[in-house]
Amino acid sequence: MPYNFYAGPCKLPESVIERIRNEFTDYRGSGMSVMEISHRAQPVLDLLERTQEKIRRLMGLAVDDDVLLLQGGGTLQFSMIPMNLSAAGDPVDYIDSGYWAAKAIEAARQLERDVHVAGKAHDTIPTALDIRADARYLHVCTNNTVMGTQWQGIPESRVPLVADMSSDILSRNIDTGRFALIYAHAQKTIGAAGVTVVIVPRKTQEMIQPGLPSFFDYRTHADAGSNHHTPPVFAIYVVECMLDWLEKEVGGLDTMETLNRDKAALLYETLDASTLFRCPVPSESRSMMNVVFDAVNPEIVSIFSQKAEEAGLLGLQGHRSRGGFRASLYNAVTLEEVETLAGFITDFEHCYG
Amino acid sequence: MPYNFYAGPCKLPESVIERIRNEFTDYRGSGMSVMEISHRAQPVLDLLERTQEKIRRLMGLAVDDDVLLLQGGGTLQFSMIPMNLSAAGDPVDYIDSGYWAAKAIEAARQLERDVHVAGKAHDTIPTALDIRADARYLHVCTNNTVMGTQWQGIPESRVPLVADMSSDILSRNIDTGRFALIYAHAQKTIGAAGVTVVIVPRKTQEMIQPGLPSFFDYRTHADAGSNHHTPPVFAIYVVECMLDWLEKEVGGLDTMETLNRDKAALLYETLDASTLFRCPVPSESRSMMNVVFDAVNPEIVSIFSQKAEEAGLLGLQGHRSRGGFRASLYNAVTLEEVETLAGFITDFEHCYG
Numbered sequence: 001m002p003y004n005f006y007a008g009p010c011k012l013p014e015s016v017i018e019r020i021r022n023e024f025t026d027y028r029g030s031g032m033s034v035m036e037i038s039h040r041a042q043p044v045l046d047l048l049e050r051t052q053e054k055i056r057r058l059m060g061l062a063v064d065d066d067v068l069l070l071q072g073g074g075t076l077q078f079s080m081i082p083m084n085l086s087a088a089g090d091p092v093d094y095i096d097s098g099y100w101a102a103k104a105i106e107a108a109r110q111l112e113r114d115v116h117v118a119g120k121a122h123d124t125i126p127t128a129l130d131i132r133a134d135a136r137y138l139h140v141c142t143n144n145t146v147m148g149t150q151w152q153g154i155p156e157s158r159v160p161l162v163a164d165m166s167s168d169i170l171s172r173n174i175d176t177g178r179f180a181l182i183y184a185h186a187q188k189t190i191g192a193a194g195v196t197v198v199i200v201p202r203k204t205q206e207m208i209q210p211g212l213p214s215f216f217d218y219r220t221h222a223d224a225g226s227n228h229h230t231p232p233v234f235a236i237y238v239v240e241c242m243l244d245w246l247e248k249e250v251g252g253l254d255t256m257e258t259l260n261r262d263k264a265a266l267l268y269e270t271l272d273a274s275t276l277f278r279c280p281v282p283s284e285s286r287s288m289m290n291v292v293f294d295a296v297n298p299e300i301v302s303i304f305s306q307k308a309e310e311a312g313l314l315g316l317q318g319h320r321s322r323g324g325f326r327a328s329l330y331n332a333v334t335l336e337e338v339e340t341l342a343g344f345i346t347d348f349e350h351c352y353g
Numbered sequence: 354m355p356y357n358f359y360a361g362p363c364k365l366p367e368s369v370i371e372r373i374r375n376e377f378t379d380y381r382g383s384g385m386s387v388m389e390i391s392h393r394a395q396p397v398l399d400l401l402e403r404t405q406e407k408i409r410r411l412m413g414l415a416v417d418d419d420v421l422l423l424q425g426g427g428t429l430q431f432s433m434i435p436m437n438l439s440a441a442g443d444p445v446d447y448i449d450s451g452y453w454a455a456k457a458i459e460a461a462r463q464l465e466r467d468v469h470v471a472g473k474a475h476d477t478i479p480t481a482l483d484i485r486a487d488a489r490y491l492h493v494c495t496n497n498t499v500m501g502t503q504w505q506g507i508p509e510s511r512v513p514l515v516a517d518m519s520s521d522i523l524s525r526n527i528d529t530g531r532f533a534l535i536y537a538h539a540q541k542t543i544g545a546a547g548v549t550v551v552i553v554p555r556k557t558q559e560m561i562q563p564g565l566p567s568f569f570d571y572r573t574h575a576d577a578g579s580n581h582h583t584p585p586v587f588a589i590y591v592v593e594c595m596l597d598w599l600e601k602e603v604g605g606l607d608t609m610e611t612l613n614r615d616k617a618a619l620l621y622e623t624l625d626a627s628t629l630f631r632c633p634v635p636s637e638s639r640s641m642m643n644v645v646f647d648a649v650n651p652e653i654v655s656i657f658s659q660k661a662e663e664a665g666l667l668g669l670q671g672h673r674s675r676g677g678f679r680a681s682l683y684n685a686v687t688l689e690e691v692e693t694l695a696g697f698i699t700d701f702e703h704c705y706g
Contacts, residue, residue, distance in 0.1 A: 009583065010389060012628050038362055071547065193392065214460075315394075
């Protein structure tokens with residue numbers, strides 16, 4: 001079995017894969033696969049409700065925070081957020097902290113919002129922020145997968161805070177009460193591709209623009225319990241399995257965070273001790289999820305890539321916009337797997353250093 | 354195992370379910386589940402390409418017809434079609450042939466298009482059509498799941514024809530060259546919920562409005578081979594399995610159509626011979642996919658429902674907007690299963706007729 005360090009879609013826990021396979025032909029005694037059951041039948045209605053409730057519990061959300069399970073990825077949210085929370089010409093502030101944050105900015109500009117970049121840096125987390133007092137919201141991407149940076153805290157903001165947590169949702173404890181909206185596609189830390197979690201507190205729903213076509217209005221999906229149109233049932237089922245794993249096997253979010261911290265610390269220590277590789281990210285901005293590194297000498301790049309592949313270490317190429325290397329250590333990657341990668345780097349150092 | 358007559362999500366072929374389960378932990382020798390593989394890695398790039406190619410082949414599409422594999426269901430297409438093919442205020446024509454066609458009309462109206470209903474009937478297929486010569490397109494829903502009606506031919510139209518085939522795509526041979534755009538969510542005839550097929554010929558792409566936010570522009574997805582943002586990999590994989598089944602096990606679209614005709618004919622004959630039940634749809638408008646029927650005497654409704662459930666016949670309730678009964682006989686439902694249902698109705702007739 002390979003070591004899966006893909007940036008997403010990526011590894012799922014072995015026990016989750018096993019559970020899905022075991023339940024695949026007979027979902028909860030129905031005699032059918034979960035994929036074959038109508039979205040209006042009780043087993044799927046129950047699945048939707050349980051999944052929303054488990055997200056609410058694990059994230060410490062308020063009872064009346066709507067948890068939407070939508071299609072279209074983080075990318076559709078780049079448009080739905082400005083559409084819902086602002087009108088054309090309205091001031092909206094964004095922190096440009098990376099490749100995906102920049103995509104969110106681009107979408108808001110295409111929708112003719114008055115976009116202001118309240119802070120910009122891709123190689124570190126931006127510090128000096130200049131947030132407009134009349135901005136409808138401030139958008140932040142909490143973890144930046146391409147350059148390997150992550151917010152350690154939550155930016156101070158007097159305007160409603162909107163967060164893209166696609167690459168670190170439920171990987172650490174965070175004060176969710178500080179956010180006006182949180183969204184995350186599932187395929188990195190909490191599931192497989194095909195469903196996006198959008199958390200929209202009641203108070204945020206009061207900001208929603210009148211006259212929005214109903215598909216794009218968060219309230220349509222909130223009022224229908226994410227069953228306004230056929231939901232991506234199987235992808236939601238995978239999320240439920242991941243939440244069960246996180247709660248029952250890992251032991252909750254605190255344990256998950258400790259494990260994630262240990263995994264990242266081990267790999268960063270290995271890289272900091274290396275003479276062949278270096279991590280370009282300053283320690284206060286380093287991501288626990290995506291560890292980005294470069295070869296000091298470009299000549300070893302291809303031999304390292306080749307040897308890693310031979311050793312079954314997959315997904316270590318950096319993002320196509322950056323190059324270099326990247327190991328993604330999302331929730332399902334085990335400490336043992338990171339030890340294997342760290343050991344491989346150390347061994348490589350002995351041979352080629 | 355129950356008899357699954359759900360209106361969608363619905364039954365998948367047993368061999369498809371079995372194949373997915375068998376391949377679940379090791380996709381094509383990768384040692385990983387297909388859900389765990391990056392959408393930028395070769396196995397998933399190949400999956401996307403093969404699936405598009407198989408749809409092209411089975412539907413008899415032109416080589417340069419773009420086959421998009423999108424999220425958001427038919428419901429997102431209700432908005433994307435007017436957004437792409439017309440500007441606000443532009444004339445767009447729709448045939449209001451049922452519940453879902455009416456939803457498409459509603460979305461076009463919310464987007465402030467000049468909507469004209471070129472024909473309307475829900476209990477039969479509309480005949481007299483009044484299509485405006487300057488309409489940007491004519492939208493038709495080829496099969497109407499709620500009232501159980503289906504277009505037997507393709508409406509004559511001198512304006513570009515757009516078709517929602519969500520409930521009958523690849524269930525019968527149809528001249529796809531007549532359409533400017535075809536769309537269908539997968540969860541009825543060709544897969545599970547979570548992916549929507551949109552066929553956009555090159556010529557149609559010339560109609561696309563300038564200035565559309567890039568996520569909503571079909572060309573964004575066409576140019577990226579449906580990999581502009583993370584595609585719903587697993588749902589696409591299920592579609593590929595269904596296409597393989599249709600091609601190799603069923604033996605192609607002609608055989609599929611013959612089988613679907615036989616299934617529907619058997620059930621309609623049973624209902625027409627019944628004294629307890631009747632099908633309200635005139636024969637020239639009857640759907641091969643959704644057979645709608647009512648009890649002549651309302652007093653037998655609850656006993657029929659109860660006995661059907663006891664016999665493991667699931668999903669026979671009519672749509673919540675209509676009531677009555679409905680059996681959905683999509684591609685995966687076997688002739689034997691329809692014989693069981695027909696036999697059940699006949700036996701019920703003997704006991705209660």
